[in-house]
Amino acid sequence: MTGQEFVYRQPKNAVEVDRLLFAAWTDPLSGYGRDGDQHWTAGSVRSWWHERSRLREWATSLDTAWSARSGESHREVTAGLNDLLTSLDGELGTDLRVYLYQLQERRSPDPTEALPRL
Template sequence: MDLYFDPVPLLSDARGVFLGQWSERKWLNVPGPFYGAETDNCGTGRIHAPGLVLYEADYFTEYVYRQPRTAEELQQLVDAAEAEAFSGYGCDGDTHWTPEAVREWWHDRGRIREYLANRRADWEVDDAKAGQGVAAAALKYAAYLDGDLAAHLRVYLFWLEERRSPTAADRLPQL
């Protein structure tokens, strides 16, 4: 069983760069403490956090497709947020996500999978210019939706309900 990595307490002064508003977050963000809201489209997010950040296909604004699971990944996301011109990343998702909202997001994940498949050509065109591997990352996000994300979200649900990481003796909630 995975443990829950609680990144927010490790932010300290870096919390100040996460000024994004929950009400403006993108629907593509994976549940967790971090999200992209009204971000710029300068293409810096994937430079700093390629395993965590993707660009949506209409305006190439940034969103979080994987939550950080280590201190190193957290630093990458902090670097992405610091480079973000509009300060559009948020770190208060834990105060907004509820178990019910996570389950609703999970049950609607097919919409994300469809979006990722339908917009691949847009990212391929951008990759030809910018070379950031967005099309390949979109495939990784789709694979994550079909793979490890379920287990990660079950651990996150436990954390939302109990405010602690599960132990081997704990039973994880269902999605």
């Protein structure tokens, strides 16, 4: 991890979708490629999930370093890192299981359908 922006969870409401789209539209480097399905496979998603402790270590270390600093940008970074850590401990597993389903079936799951294992 080098500290560049990344989407660490799916937007959960219209405001978050709008913010994500705005970031993508205004990104001069076109880093928001919308091409994840061309790069991720069920195996690579599962591998990433099993190695997520590396992301946790990076985020925790960066949060510790930036928490000691003052300023609005530092507070914004630490808030984002805390959101990332909360997502890792919470909804991300389910979000990735839905994504695995979409990768494998090429459609969203119905609420009654079982999701694949990570």
